[in-house]
Amino acid sequence: MYYLVWHNSSHIKQPLCEEVMNLTTLTHRDALCLNARFTSREEAIRTLAQRLTTLGKIADSDAFLEEVFTRENLGPTALGEGLAVPHGKTPAVKEAAFAVATLSQPLIWEGVDGPEPVELIFLLAIPQDEAGSTHMQLLTALTTRLAADEMRARVQAATTADELLSALDDEGDALTVTTPLTAPSIVCVTACPAGIAHTYMAAEYLEKAGRKLGVNVYVEKQGANGIEGRLTAEQLNAASACIFAAEVAIKERERFAGIPALIVPVAEPIRHAEQLIRQALALEPQSEKRAQQEDIQQPEGLKTELKQALLSGISFAVPLIVAGGTVLAVAVLLAQIFGLQHLFDQVNSWLWMYRKLGGGMLGILMVPVLAAYTAYSLADKPALAPGFAAGLAANMIGSGFLGAIAGGLIAGYLMRWVKNHLRLSRKFNGFLSFYLYPVIGTLGAGSLMLFVVGEPVAWINNSLTAWLNGLSGANALLLGAILGFMCSFDLGGPVNKAAYAFCLGAMANGVYGPYAIFASVKMVSAFTVTASTLISPRLFKEFEIETGKSTWLLGLAGITEGAIPMAIEDPLRVIGSFVLGSMATGAIVGAMNIGLSTPGAGIFSLFLLHDAGYGGLLAAAGWFGAALVGTAISTLVLLLWRRHAVKQGKYMTDGVTP
Structure with missing residues (x-):
C-alpha cells in the first residue's frame, strides 16, 4: 500500500490503490x-x-x-x-x-x-x-x-x-506534497473512448504537474466506471481555468459555463502537462457571466428520485420517438399522396424499408432505450447494458411502456447496489466495468423481468389497454380534459412529460386516442400567444408581442415551450387561460375517439389520423378544429383577465392602457 496527499483538499492521506x-x-x-x-x-x-x-x-x-x-x-x-x-x-x-x-x-x-x-x-x-x-x-x-x-x-x-x-x-515511496490554499486552482476532466489507460494516465500527469508548479489541480475522470472524483461546487467556483483532455463528449459540461477552458486530446497531458497548466492559467476570463455552482444534493426522497429517473429516461427516448415518428409519417404520407400503397406493403421495397425503419425505432427500440436511460440516471454507465437488457425483456413478454419503466428502475437500483457492495482494488477497474457489471446486471435485471416482475407488469399493462379501449362517451371526454390540463399546465415540465409518457405508453399498447388528444392540445398554448397579441397588442409587453410572432409556427410543430416567456411574466392568468382552452380541446378530441399512432408529426398528423369512421377529411377537421376551439377559449379568457388586470393596475404594459 502507498499513499498520496492530494493537494490540500484534505490533510488526510488517501489510498491511491488498494494493492500494488x-x-x-x-x-x-x-x-x-x-x-x-x-x-x-x-x-x-x-x-x-x-x-x-x-x-x-x-x-x-x-x-x-x-x-x-x-x-x-x-x-x-x-x-x-x-x-x-x-x-x-x-x-x-x-x-x-x-x-x-x-x-x-x-x-x-x-x-x-x-x-x-x-x-x-x-x-x-x-x-x-x-x-x-x-x-x-x-x-x-x-x-x-x-x-x-x-x-x-x-x-x-x-x-x-x-x-x-x-x-x-519498486513500488514507489510515499509522496506527501501539499499545495497552499491560496494557490491558483484548475479543474480538469480526462476521458478517452475506452475509459481506462489514457483517462487515468492523463489524470496522473496533470496532478503531478500541479504539485510541481504549486497549483491546485483537481481532476475528474470520466471513464469506464462513469464519473470518478466528481468535482465539487467549491472546486468549480474557485477554479481559474479548466482543462478538458478528452476524445469523447464531456458529461455535464454546463457545470463549467463561464470558466476559461483549454481543450486538448487526452494524450496531451502525458507529454506536456506543465505546459497545459501554464496555458490554462494564462487564458483570458470569459465575458459570459459565471454562475455559482452548488453541490448536487441527494434526492429528497424516493418519490423525487423516481420522478427524476423517469424524466431522464423519457428525455433520452424523445429524440428516438420524434425521429421514428417522422420517418414513419413521411412513409405514410408518400403512400397516401402519390398512391404508393402497393410499395408501402411490398416487402423489401424502398417505401416498406422506410416504414420498417420508423416503425422499428418506435416499436423495437423505444422500450429498451427508455429502460436503459432510466437505469443510467440511477447508476450511471454500469447500468446501461442491464437497462437495455431489461427493456428487451419487457418487449419479449409484452409488458410495453410500463415494463420499460419497471425494468429501468430494477436495473438502476440493482446496479447501484452492486456498485456499492462489489468492491475490488483499483487495478481491477477494467474487469469490473467491462465484464462483471454488465454480466451481473444483465442476468439480474433480465431474470427479474422475465420470471418475476415482468408478468405482473404485463397483466397491468394489458388491463390498462383494455380499459382505454373501452372508454367512450363521458369517460373519454373526461380523459381528454385531464390530458389537456396536464399538457398545458407546465408547458413541457414534469406534468406535461407525465401526460406524454402516458400517451406513449398507450400508443405502444395499440391505443391511439390519448396521443391524438395530446397532439391537438399541444397547439393551443402557442396559438393563443399569437392570437392574443395580434388581437390586442396594447395589453402585452413588447417581448410578448415579439414572442407571439413565431409561437404559432412552434405550435404547428407540436412544441409548447414557445409560450413559456409569456407564462413566466404572468403565470396565473396565462397558464389559467391555457388550461381552460386545452381542457376543451382534449374533451372534444376524446369524445370523437380519433386516434394517432405517429408521434412527433406536428401538423402533418392531419393526414395520419385514425378517423374512427368519420372519414379522413372530417376527422382531420375535427382534430384541428378542436385545437382552434380551445385557442379561441384561451384567447378570450386571457384577454379578459389581462384587460382587467391592466385596468386595476395589477399588470403594467409597455403600451397605453386601453
Missing part, C-alpha cells in the same frame, strides 16, 4: 531486451513475441502475432512519454506475461495524435479467459507506475536485467 501489483512475477530476465535497436514496429513486436514463445508463455506464435497486429490496426498503443504497450488477448497464450524492450534509438510508433517516438516497449500476452481481469490489471498497473518520471528513467537507464527487474519491483 508485483510486475516482476509476470516477466522473466530472458524476456528483457536491453538497449535494443529495431528498424520497425513489426520487428520489435516479433522479437519480443519470440522471447515469450521461447519461455513457453505462448503456444502459437503466429496466432498471437496476428492478434497483436489486429489490435494495432484498431487503435494506437503508444501512450506518450516514449512508452508503447502493444498487447494481444488470445487462446494462443498459455500464461499471462509481458516482455520489455529498452531502445538505444527511438522507434516511430502510432499514438493518439499520430506517429510519435518510442524508447520503451512493453508487449503484453494475455490468455483469452483472462482478457477482462489480468489484462486490465496489468495495463492499469503499468500505466500508473510508469507515469512517474523517475520510474521511467530507471527502467530506461537499466543496463542489466537485474537493474530493470529491480526498477519494476
Whole structure:
C-alpha cells in the first residue's frame, strides 16, 4: 500500500490503490531486451513475441502475432512519454506475461495524435479467459507506475536485467506534497473512448504537474466506471481555468459555463502537462457571466428520485420517438399522396424499408432505450447494458411502456447496489466495468423481468389497454380534459412529460386516442400567444408581442415551450387561460375517439389520423378544429383577465392602457 496527499483538499492521506501489483512475477530476465535497436514496429513486436514463445508463455506464435497486429490496426498503443504497450488477448497464450524492450534509438510508433517516438516497449500476452481481469490489471498497473518520471528513467537507464527487474519491483515511496490554499486552482476532466489507460494516465500527469508548479489541480475522470472524483461546487467556483483532455463528449459540461477552458486530446497531458497548466492559467476570463455552482444534493426522497429517473429516461427516448415518428409519417404520407400503397406493403421495397425503419425505432427500440436511460440516471454507465437488457425483456413478454419503466428502475437500483457492495482494488477497474457489471446486471435485471416482475407488469399493462379501449362517451371526454390540463399546465415540465409518457405508453399498447388528444392540445398554448397579441397588442409587453410572432409556427410543430416567456411574466392568468382552452380541446378530441399512432408529426398528423369512421377529411377537421376551439377559449379568457388586470393596475404594459 502507498499513499498520496492530494493537494490540500484534505490533510488526510488517501489510498491511491488498494494493492500494488508485483510486475516482476509476470516477466522473466530472458524476456528483457536491453538497449535494443529495431528498424520497425513489426520487428520489435516479433522479437519480443519470440522471447515469450521461447519461455513457453505462448503456444502459437503466429496466432498471437496476428492478434497483436489486429489490435494495432484498431487503435494506437503508444501512450506518450516514449512508452508503447502493444498487447494481444488470445487462446494462443498459455500464461499471462509481458516482455520489455529498452531502445538505444527511438522507434516511430502510432499514438493518439499520430506517429510519435518510442524508447520503451512493453508487449503484453494475455490468455483469452483472462482478457477482462489480468489484462486490465496489468495495463492499469503499468500505466500508473510508469507515469512517474523517475520510474521511467530507471527502467530506461537499466543496463542489466537485474537493474530493470529491480526498477519494476519498486513500488514507489510515499509522496506527501501539499499545495497552499491560496494557490491558483484548475479543474480538469480526462476521458478517452475506452475509459481506462489514457483517462487515468492523463489524470496522473496533470496532478503531478500541479504539485510541481504549486497549483491546485483537481481532476475528474470520466471513464469506464462513469464519473470518478466528481468535482465539487467549491472546486468549480474557485477554479481559474479548466482543462478538458478528452476524445469523447464531456458529461455535464454546463457545470463549467463561464470558466476559461483549454481543450486538448487526452494524450496531451502525458507529454506536456506543465505546459497545459501554464496555458490554462494564462487564458483570458470569459465575458459570459459565471454562475455559482452548488453541490448536487441527494434526492429528497424516493418519490423525487423516481420522478427524476423517469424524466431522464423519457428525455433520452424523445429524440428516438420524434425521429421514428417522422420517418414513419413521411412513409405514410408518400403512400397516401402519390398512391404508393402497393410499395408501402411490398416487402423489401424502398417505401416498406422506410416504414420498417420508423416503425422499428418506435416499436423495437423505444422500450429498451427508455429502460436503459432510466437505469443510467440511477447508476450511471454500469447500468446501461442491464437497462437495455431489461427493456428487451419487457418487449419479449409484452409488458410495453410500463415494463420499460419497471425494468429501468430494477436495473438502476440493482446496479447501484452492486456498485456499492462489489468492491475490488483499483487495478481491477477494467474487469469490473467491462465484464462483471454488465454480466451481473444483465442476468439480474433480465431474470427479474422475465420470471418475476415482468408478468405482473404485463397483466397491468394489458388491463390498462383494455380499459382505454373501452372508454367512450363521458369517460373519454373526461380523459381528454385531464390530458389537456396536464399538457398545458407546465408547458413541457414534469406534468406535461407525465401526460406524454402516458400517451406513449398507450400508443405502444395499440391505443391511439390519448396521443391524438395530446397532439391537438399541444397547439393551443402557442396559438393563443399569437392570437392574443395580434388581437390586442396594447395589453402585452413588447417581448410578448415579439414572442407571439413565431409561437404559432412552434405550435404547428407540436412544441409548447414557445409560450413559456409569456407564462413566466404572468403565470396565473396565462397558464389559467391555457388550461381552460386545452381542457376543451382534449374533451372534444376524446369524445370523437380519433386516434394517432405517429408521434412527433406536428401538423402533418392531419393526414395520419385514425378517423374512427368519420372519414379522413372530417376527422382531420375535427382534430384541428378542436385545437382552434380551445385557442379561441384561451384567447378570450386571457384577454379578459389581462384587460382587467391592466385596468386595476395589477399588470403594467409597455403600451397605453386601453
